[in-house]
Amino acid sequence: MKTIKRLLKIILTLLILIVLVLVVTIWIDSYKTNYLKINKNSIDSKDTYLITNINVIPMHKDTILKNNMVLIKDGIINRIADTIQIDNVEIIDGQNKFLTPGLIDMHVHIWDRYELGLYLSNGVTAVRNLWGMPMHLRIKKDANNGKIYAPIIITTGPKLTGPEFIGDDNLNLLNPEEAKEKIISYKERGYDLIKTYYGLDKEIFDAVIEQANKSDIDIVAHPSQKVPFSYHLNPQIKSIEHAEEIVQQALKFDLDTLKLKTIIDTISQSKHTSYSPTLIVFKNIHNMMLNDSILESEPVMYMNPLIKKVDSEMQFERWYDTKNNDSLAINRIEEQHKFHLKIVESLHKADVNIICGTDAGIGVTVPGFSIHNELQLYKEAGLSNYEVLRTATVNPSKTHSYFESLGTIEEGKVANLLVLDINPLEDLSALSKPSTIFIKGKKLNRDKLNSFNLRAKNRKNLIVSAIRYVGNLIIEK
Structure with a gap:
């Protein structure tokens, strides 16, 4: 004993x-990650400024308001005019630079707080997280309550799938009653959106849509192969994700432009549906097949170490083996990517609301940095610079009520702003390194933003990330 x-x-x-x-x-x-905490006594914590001598690109119309002044008061755009007279406010000389709305990435996967600084450094001042876990509720609370420097965050709950699509990265629904219970629970716990995924059959999907409507919570859909593609055009579903799903599910891998037109016409008739192409994540498959040392490249040094160790390496090995076992694989991936550009061109011509999303945080798609690759691909698809910029500003503001105060430079809007050295309507690369950003009116200069990059580069938090992920599984599973 x-x-x-x-x-x-x-x-x-x-x-x-x-x-x-x-x-x-x-x-x-x-x-x-205390470097992200806002010191209420610091200069950067102020949220009232007068910007002078600035060229405003408002984005609710295709124009430039030259040599204007912008008054930011308590984090809100208070006035825009040729001349503003006001006392007792700090004046910032815009030096004839360009002011745009902050960028919005509508499809990200956040793994730690280091990534928040990477988004800000790249001009991303709002994100939509689409792989929700309990840790995201904590991060969102601190970000949106002004405790840390971070983009404005909205997040889905865990991804909802049917009983057959097994995996630790999603939640399997077994029946309609369980689906309704989960949606009620996610809404009560503070998740902003519902994410539907592979494997939802009609019966369970109907229950998800019905309860989401009752609970007044938007749905974001990664299309399910268990229902027709057109099923995802229900008014409760505010956006559909991934251009490749049009190829893989709607077209069954048939790269036929006539069949594509039918699909695009169907989408365009649904005036409430936005589409997030996430071109760069598929393009990165091609990049992995062409570059055997991509995992040692500079951008990948900014990936979360757990994701790099597990997901990045797994994806690389998959596509490395594919190209070695199939001589036509590289060409096939390249042709599908080109067809994705055609999809974006067709969506744009059909007046579908295209929203910029990157799928950042998985594979070799780097948080923050990848949005500039995504925007450049829209340019390759035939959009003008102004039209490209709309996909990451005003278009997302039309998708969810959470973002309706963002996306344009107008009086009454939240002061999420970028100061750029050159005109992005002439050169999109101007967006990649804003000289200054404002997040809810709080000012961050380039030196501060560069320091966020340095802190996140080659970080050593693999074990902590694994602990948090296991903790999330215990809570959700």
Whole structure:
């Protein structure tokens, strides 16, 4: 009996030590992201400024308001005029630079707080997280309550799938009643959106749509192969994700432009539906097949180490083996990517509301940086610079009520703004390194933004990321 008691005591002691080690490890990682905390006494924490001598690109119309002034008061755009007289406010000389709305990435996967700085550094001042977990509720609360420098965040709950599509990255629904219960729970817990995924059959999907409508919560759809593609045009579904799903599900891999026109016409008739192409994530498959050292490249150094170790390496090995076993694979992927450009061109011509999303945070699609690759692909698809910029500003503001105060430079809108050295309507690369950004009126200069990049580069939080991911699985599964 004494031996058993001694053994139990040893086990209990070991468990306590393990828990303490885990707590300390998580605390240390949290401490390392203190650089994002807003010091209420710092200059950067102010949210009232007068910007003078600035060329405003308002984005609700195709124009430039030259040599204007913009008054930001309490984080809101208060006035835009040729001349503004006001006392006791800090004046910022715009130096004849260009002012645009902050960029919005409508399809990201956030893995840690380091990534928040990467988005800001690249001019992304709002994001839509589409792989929701409990940790995102905590991050969203701190970001949206002004405790940390971060983009404005909205997030889905866990991805909803049917009973057959097994995986630790989604939640399997077994029946309509369970679907309704989950949506009610996600709404109560603070998730902003519902994400539907592969494997939802008509019966369960109907229940998801019905309850989402009752709970007044928008749906974002990664199309399910269990229902017709047109099924995703229900008014409760505010956006459809991925151009490749048009190829893979609607067209069954048949790269036929006549069949594509039928699909595009169907989408365009649904005036409430936005489309997020996420071209760069598929383009990166091609990049992985062409570059055997891509995992050691500079951009990948900014990926979360757990994702790099698991997902990035797994994807690379998959496509490395594919090209070695199939001599036509590279050409086939390249042709499908070109067809994705055709899809974007067709969506645009049909007046579908295209919203910029990158799928950042998985594979080798780097948070923040990848939005500029995505926008450049829209340019390749035939959109003008102004039309490209709309996909990451005003178009997202039409998709969800959460973003309706963003996306344009107008009086009464939230002051999420970028100061650019050159005109992005002439050169889109101007967006990649804003000299200054304003997030809810708080000013961050280029030196500060560069420091966010340095902190996130080659970070060593693999174990902490794994602990958090396991914790999420325990809570959600």
